[in-house]
Amino acid sequence: MSARIIDGKAFAAQLRRRVAAEVDRIRSGAGVTPGLAVVLVGDDPASQVYVRAKGRQTVEVGMESFEHRLPDTTSEADLLALIGRLNADVRVHGILVQLPLPPQIDPAHVLDAISPEKDVDGFHVVNAGRLSTGQEAMVPCTPLGCLMMLRAELGVLAGKRAVVVGRSNIVGKPMAQLLLADDCTVTIAHSRTRDLRAVVRSADIVVAAVGRPRMIPGDWIRPGATVIDVGINRIAAGGKTRLVGDVDYDGAADVAGAITPVPGGVGPMTIACLLSNTLTACCRIHGLPAPDLGNA
Numbered sequence: 252m253s254a255r256i257i258d259g260k261a262f263a264a265q266l267r268r269r270v271a272a273e274v275d276r277i278r279s280g281a282g283v284t285p286g287l288a289v290v291l292v293g294d295d296p297a298s299q300v301y302v303r304a305k306g307r308q309t310v311e312v313g314m315e316s317f318e319h320r321l322p323d324t325t326s327e328a329d330l331l332a333l334i335g336r337l338n339a340d341v342r343v344h345g346i347l348v349q350l351p352l353p354p355q356i357d358p359a360h361v362l363d364a365i366s367p368e369k370d371v372d373g374f375h376v377v378n379a380g381r382l383s384t385g386q387e388a389m390v391p392c393t394p395l396g397c398l399m400m401l402r403a404e405l406g407v408l409a410g411k412r413a414v415v416v417g418r419s420n421i422v423g424k425p426m427a428q429l430l431l432a433d434d435c436t437v438t439i440a441h442s443r444t445r446d447l448r449a450v451v452r453s454a455d456i457v458v459a460a461v462g463r464p465r466m467i468p469g470d471w472i473r474p475g476a477t478v479i480d481v482g483i484n485r486i487a488a489g490g491k492t493r494l495v496g497d498v499d500y501d502g503a504a505d506v507a508g509a510i511t512p513v514p515g516g517v518g519p520m521t522i523a524c525l526l527s528n529t530l531t532a533c534c535r536i537h538g539l540p541a542p543d544l545g546n547a
Contacts, residue, residue, distance in 0.1 A: 254478070254507040257400050263519035266399070266544065270526045271312040273542045277534065278313065285533035286315035287345040287371065287525070288337045292330060292356065293323035298349045305347070305522055312526055317343060327356045331364050338366040344536055345371035345529035368536055371528040373425065382428050387535075389528055394426035396520025397458060397479045398433070404477055404509050405456075409434035414451055416440045416467065416497070417460035422481055426458050447471075459497035469502020478503050478510040481517050 278284050287309050291302045302318065309316040319333060330348075337346050346369045352358050362370075367377040373391035381388035401408060413435040417423035423439060430437045440450050442461070451457055451471040457478045459467050464484035472478060482497030496513035504510050511517055527544050534541040 254504045255404075255509040257404055257479075257509050257511045257516060259396075259400065259511055259516040259519045262400055262403065263396075263523035266520070266523040266527060267308065267312055269542075269544055270523070270530055273530055273544070274313040277530075277539060281537065281539055283533060283537050283539070284313070284315055284342075285344050285529050286317060286340075286342045287347065287529045288317040288319065288340075288343045290319045290321065290330070290333065290337075290346070290348045292321045292325050292349070293353050295351065298351075301522075302349055305525065308522055308526060309529075314526065314529060315342060323353045325353070325356070327360060330356055330361060334361065334364045338364075338369060343369065344533035345369055345525075347372055347525065369532060371525055371532055373528070374421065379420065379425070382425055385432065389532065390429065391421055391425045392521045392524040392528060393422050393460075393481060393517060394429055395528070396517060396524045397426060397481065398429045399524070400511065400517075400520065401456060401477065401479065402433075408456070411435045411455040412438075412453060413456040413458065414438045414440055414454035415458045415460065416447075416451065417458075417462075417481070419460065422458075422460040426460065430456070430458075457498075461497050463497055464495050465497070465499040467498045467503070469499050469505055472498075472503045472506050474506045475508040476506075478507045479517060480511050480513050483513060483518060 289302055289305055291298055306316045306318055337343050346365045348361050362374045367375045370378055370389050373389040378388045413430045415423050415427045418439050418441045427437045427439050440447055444450055448471045452473050455476055457476055460481035464486050480496035480498045484495050485492045486495055494514050531541045
C-alpha cells in the first residue's frame with residue numbers, strides 16, 4: 252500500500268484564501284479589520300523567521316500586523332506592561348508572544364497575562380479549561396490544523412480509534428480534547444506507556460507529537476491508518492542537516508492510508524490557523540457571526 256500524501260501546504264493556502272475572503276467581507280460590511288500583534292523578545296534566529304512569516308501572511312490576508320521586537324534584556328515587568336497595552340488596544344484582536352523567552356521572563360506569567368479573548372495561540376488556562384469542558388474556546392493552532400486535515404481526509408471522525416503520542420499542553424492534550432469532541436475513542440500515549448507499539452497499532456488515527464526523530468517506526472502503524480506527524484526534528488545528513496518527523500515516514504507510508512510529510516504537512520497549517528483564530532477572535536469581540544472555516 253502507498254499512503255495518500257496529505258498536502259499541508261495546499262491545505263494551508265486554501266485556508267488562507269478563505270480567511271482573506273472573510274476579512275474582506277467584515278471589513279466592507281462592518282468596517283472592522285482584524286489585527287494581530289506579535290511580540291518577539293531577543294534575537295533567536297528561528298523565532299525571527301517565524302515572526303517574519305507570520306507578519307507577511309497576516310498582511311497578505313488583509314489583516315493589520317503589529318510587530319513588537321524587544322531586546323533580550325527586556326524585563327518581565329516591561330513585557331507584561333506591553334501586553335497590558337495590547338489587551339486594551341481596540342485595533343488588536345489577537346496577541347501572540349513568540350516562544351522561547353529569555354530566562355529572566357517566566358512564560359507562564361506572560362501567557363496568563365494575555366486576555367483570553369485575544370489569546371489566539373489558545374495557551375491561556377481559561378481557554379484550556381473551556382476546551383476541556385466543551386465550551387467555546389480559542390483552540391491552539393497546531394492541533395486545530397491537525398483536526399481540519401483529519402476532517403478533510405476522513406470526513407466524519409465519530410467512532411474512530413485515535414492515539415495521540417505526546418502529552419504536551421501545546422499539542423497533545425488539546426489534540427485529545429478535539430478528537431474527543433468529534434466522538435473519537437482517544438488514548439494519550441507517552442514515554443511511560445507500556446507496549447507503546449501495540450497501543451499505536453490499534454489506532455485508526457495516529458497523531459505523533461513527541462519531538463523525537465523517527466520514534467514511531469512503520470511497523471507500528473496499522474494498515475490503512477491515517478498518520479498526522481507533528482514532529483519537526485533536525486538531524487545530520489551527509490554533512491548537512493534535514494528535517495524529519497516523529498514517524499519513520501518511508502516505513503509508515505508503505506502501510507498507512509494517508510500521512511502528512513515533514514516538512515510540508517502540519518507546519519504550514521499552524522500559521523494559517525493563527526490567522527483563522529485571529530479572524531474568529533475579531534468576530535467574537537465585535538459580536539459578529541464567526542465564519543465556519545472548519546474550526547473546532
